[in-house]
Structure formats: structure tokens, C-alpha cells
Amino acid sequence: MKQQPIMIKKFSLTRLHVGLRAILKQQPTLTKKFSFTPYLFLAPALLVIAVFIFYPIVAVVYYSFTDYNIVTPPVWVGLRNYQQLLQDDVFWQALKNSFIYLLVTPILIFLCIILAIIVNRKLPGINAFRALYYIPVISGSVAVGISWRLMLDTNGLLNSLLLSLDLIKEPIQWLAEPRFSLPIAMLLTTWMGLGYYMMVFLAGLQNISEELYDAAMIDGCNAWQKHWHISLPGLRPQITFVAVISSLAALEVFNEIFILFGPGGGLLNSAVTMVFYLWRQAFRLQNAGMASAIAMVLLVITLAFSIINIRALERGTEEE
């Protein structure tokens, strides 16, 4: 049985490109009479985009070549910010931490697929179970971060539990141990993302025809083999989608770090990521020029990731 077409296939960039080219080829046959009307309709949206997107992008490019402390006018310094960035140990640590943070993506994909398979059953009360997984998504990162802070506090729930089980002799200061900072933040991000990405995979699973599983059963597949040979290939577009979205989110993580470790970003900058460092330079140290340079570096990295991911997405859909 052939798999049902999925939404993402319809939005293939390659197809869009081909379609646009076809339209452009037909252009000579179109009427060339100029009219202001469409531009008038577009104007409000274009104005908003120009003010809130195009202008800030251009401004950030400009500021990255200036010494700018927000309160006084920027002064052109050429490439100095970029040169300083290359010599800045904290920047390299932030870059390293951001790449380590990308480990959240495969962990999320793995856990969410398992969860989606578990909740993709017709059991009584399963909807309540699914809703429970979704609660962290709608809880808001600040509320979640604060509750995690309380849990990981020296006198918090985790230490109380470990002490009562005699697993530790004295409380561990979880948030004051540099080696734990990044893993704790990653764990929080993973926990918060579980519900949302699980729903994506669940939708994908429900899109796979039951007949495929029936056929596999007749062929003698066990439960593990069914998911390995049917569910996983069927979820490929969702896996690509989650990989793109969650990796971009991981590169831009800020809230979790700020709430767990405050404006310091963890002892010895142990949880400082690219966006966090950008924020610190801009709003703590008033180095908007340096922050803009970091933003440009981040832009290049995320652009590269996006291109790689979109290529993978296109290849995946074309192979199908």
C-alpha cells in the first residue's frame, strides 16, 4: 500500500522554484500595463516588514563595524569587533557550548518518537496522557525554569530525595557546579520540548496507513521490526522537520540559561551560549557593536544550518 502524501511534500522548495520559473517564462504573454493597486495593498505589510525586519538587519550589519554603547552615537571602527571576537575566550566557549547544545536535537528526536509510539494507542484515557506531556510546552519557560531552580536548589527536592535515599552525604550545589551547568540546561530544554515534538511525530504516525502494519504482521514482523521498518521511514519528513526546528532553537537558546543561572550564565561561563553572550555584550556591557558582530557570526552559522537542513529536506522528499 502506498503511503499517503504528506503536507510537507506539497511545499517542496524545488517545486516552488520550478513553478516560479514557469511563471516567469510566461511573463511575456502577460499584460505589461503598470498598476499601483497591488502595491497599495502590499504597502502596509511591506512597511511593517521594512521597519521591523529589514531595517534592524541592515542596522545590525552596520553596528557590527562600530563602537556603539546605545546611549551615544556609534563610531566606525572597521573590523575591530570581529578581531576582538576571535581573541575572546568567552566567545569561543560560547560557540562550543552552542554546538554542544545541538546534542539536544537527536535526544529529542529519539525520545519523542518513542513517546509518540507509546501514546499512539487506542487506550482509555490516552488523550489525558497526551495532554500531560504537552503541559510543559504551554507552561512558559520562566515558570518552568523557576520550578527547576527550586528543585535543584541546595535545599531543594532533588537533594532531599538523594539524602533520604542515602545516595549523597551532603547536599550538592547543582547550579554551582560548572560541569553540571550545560547538561542541566539541556535537560530542561529537552523536557520542555518533549510534548510539542511528540505531537509532531504522533501526527506523522497517525498518517501512516494501518494496512502497512497489518501486512508486516502477516510477514511475521515483531513490534520492534514494525517500527524500525515502517514507522521510522514513515516519519522521515517529521524527523527532518524536527531536526531543523530544534537545532535552530538549540543554537538560539537563552531563556533556560538565564532563568537557571541568572545574568552570569553559570560559574566560569559554563552555560554561556552564543545568544546569551550576545545579550550580555549588548545589555550588560553596553557593547552593542560587539553584540552585533556576534549576531552576524550567529547569522552565518544558522544560515548554514538552515541551508543544510533544507537541502536534506528536499533530498528526502525527492527520494520519495
Place this chain on the structure above:
Amino acid sequence: MKKLMYVLSVLIIASMILTACGTPPATVAPTAAPQVIEKTVVQTQIVEVTPMPGPNPEAIIEGVESNAEITFWTFWLSPTFDDYIQSTIARFNEAYPGVKVNWEDHQATFQDDLRNAFAAGNAPDVINLSVGEGWVSEYATEGLLLDLDDNVPQEVKDIYFPGLWQEQLVDGKNYQFPWYNFVAVELINTQIYQGVPQVDAEGTITGYTGGAGLKIEDFPKTIDGLPALCKTIKEKTGKLCDIRLTVNDVLAQMTYEGDVKVISDDGTEFTFDSPEAVAWLQMYVDMVKDGTVDKTIIVAEQDRDALNLFISGQAPFYQTGPNLIRLVREQNPGLYGYLAVVPAPVGKSGVAGKGGMGISVNESTQYPNASIALAQFFTSPKSMTEFAKLVPVYPSSPSAYDDPFFSAEPVAIEDSAKPAAKEFISKLADIVPTIPNKADVNQIVLDAVQQALFNGVDPQQALSDAVAEANALLP
């Protein structure tokens, strides 16, 4: 009918006879000469009078622009002190009629809001800036604040404690009216520090159990005594000390506590890797190594983190101002009953610290005199005394302490610093020189301190590396 006529006739005759027998009517004797009669006439009249205002004793700034409209930003005072601020503005309007004041209170985003307002060219005319956090020097260095030394008459400057007027000079000029101040005290949780008192049948305390068994009066008078104290508390109770470095201004803490000279006199090089600086850092390194201080607190960005730990009842003591005792009372009334207050230990410099808050005037205000008048009005002895009656903060002018309120015997523990407040406040001074690129330099020093505290780097090495890095930022 005949009978009726008969009765009437008898009555008429009888009445005539009786009238003839009565007293004759009084007659007025004719006067020989005119008499003067004295009569008092009371006449009530309603007259509408428009009183001509006399000189208001509170209006001491001259040349206030008529019809000025000025904006005033405060830091984290609303909603608790809304009534006070509004009533003070109403008094200001009586003293300086015609000036309109638009008051706004900004809180956690105050600094971001203010920077953005300056960048956008619509910064407030009058601004409440923290002296303690170095905000006055930050904005004055950028040329954004009005120089008050040249714009305020000497008799007005003389209202304030000289140390407070001159405490945060930039290029020798003052840019703030000293406002309210705090007396640094040490709040002690006696349950941990001392123990729970054991009382006999007569109500006499026979001893303490469960605590470190320390005496309140033995609390260290200087910073040097803290490591030994924390060690004792950890050994006897397992509790960690709630000590926080001033992470936003580490160099200031070094200066006050370690008597460290942080920059050369000519401002050409940093000097915070001296033996004094290394000794100061070594003290904290030893406490971290001994595990006697809470590591999440010692470099916590927010002072509230440290306060919250104390309020939760998990810390033996905590340095703050008496004004924050109200938070202990509100959030943990059980602990409030076990509080003791002692003076905060002083560092090697012998100076207790800087003042608390100041009020500055925007350099580009349209109404400099009205703005100066408002800033002065809020910091006047009368306004400050009224404020001090609401919350344990202390005025910046000696004459304010003449109010009987300050000499009255303290009742609540919040007021325990009141009798010594005048002397304490008079000695506050900013002994930290102006630091170029202060935020960047502070971050460098903070990173060095963290390396020494948590990464095993030798304090001398950490500070020397930081000096080299900071020197590169000097102009």
C-alpha cells in the same frame, strides 16, 4: 334669646368695670436733652479674597521656569510608596506653582529603559540613580547628566552631608543630589547562629540548643573575622554562609574591604593585582575551598537571591539594610521572631560604604531650574524625614536628624539602626576612583575572581592576568 342677650350684657359691663380698676398704661416721659445710645451692630459679610502667596520656605531654588513640564523617573518605588511620591509632588507644586511633574516608576528594566530613552533623545528630566551601583558615574562619564556643582548655590549644597555631596565625582564635579541611604547591618538568624533558647520555669534562658552556640555580641566587627565564623557555623550546624560579592562592582568591594588601590593616580594602569588585592581574594578562595559559603550565592547576580536564601531560614546571617527586614516579616514571620541585628563588619579601608540613591538631572533638559528644584525638593530634610518614617532609610542631610523621630527609642527591630544612623551616614563616602570602561573592566575582574574561586587558578595569577587584560582597555 332674651337670656343670651342678658348674659352678654352682664359680661360687657363686668369687663368695663374690671378695665377701669387696672394699672394705667405706661407713658414715655418727655426728654429734656438728646441721649447717646451705644449699640453694637454685628454684620456678617462674605468676602472672597485671593491670598497673595508669600515666600514658601521650601522653594529655595530660584529662576524656576514657569509652566515647565518635567518627567521624573524613580527606581522601584511603586506601588509601595505611591502615596508618598504623589504627596511630595503635591507639596512641590505648592512651593513651585506652575511646574507640572510627570512621575514614572521603572523597575527591573530601569537601566535598559533609561539607556534606550537617552538613545532616543527622550530621557527624563529628573532621574533617580543608584550611587551604590555606580549609575551616576556611568551616565555622568557619558556627559548625559547636569553638573550640579556649577548650577546649585552653595547654601543648597551645604544642606547635605559633605561626604555624600562629593561621593561620586566625575572629573571633580558632582552630578547627584544625595537621596536616601541605608545603614548596613547584619541580620542574624539566631536559631542557627545561637540556637533555640531553653527556658526554665521562671522564664530565664538557661542555654541554647541546635545552633552554633555563638553570642550575638561576638559577631565580627571586621571582614577578617568572617572565615573563622563561617567555619564554626559549618562545623556545628552544617549551614553555609550567605555571603555575596558585589558582582556588578567587584573593584569597589576590593577597595572597601581590602583597601586595594585599583588604578594608578594618573589613571594609566590598573593596580588591582597588589598584595592587598591578592590577600582580599585569597580570603574568599579559602572560604570556597573550605566549603563554608554557598557557592550559588557568592557570585549571584541578584542580591535578592542571597536575601531569599536568608528569608528561607537556611542561612545564619546576611548583610543588608534594615529596610529589607520587612520582607522577612512578610515572607517568613516565623523567622522574624528569631532575628537579631548587629552592625555590618567593616573592611580594611575603614569606610562603611557609599550612599544609596541619588537624584540627577538630565544634561539636555529644557527646564534645568525646575528639574533642579524637583531633585532638591525630594532630597530636602523635610521630604527625607517623611520618607524615613515610612521605611528604614536614612536622610542625606544632617538637619533631618533633628526630628524627634530619629532620637526616639527604637521599638521594632527594623528601627534598631536608627540611633546610630546619623553618624553612620555622615561617614559614607565613595573612595573608588572613576574607572574607564567600567562595565568591561568589572567583567574581566569578575571572570578572574571566578577562576580563582572555582577553577583553582592562583589568585595572584588570576589578578595579574586580569590587570593585563584591563590595561588594554585604557584609552
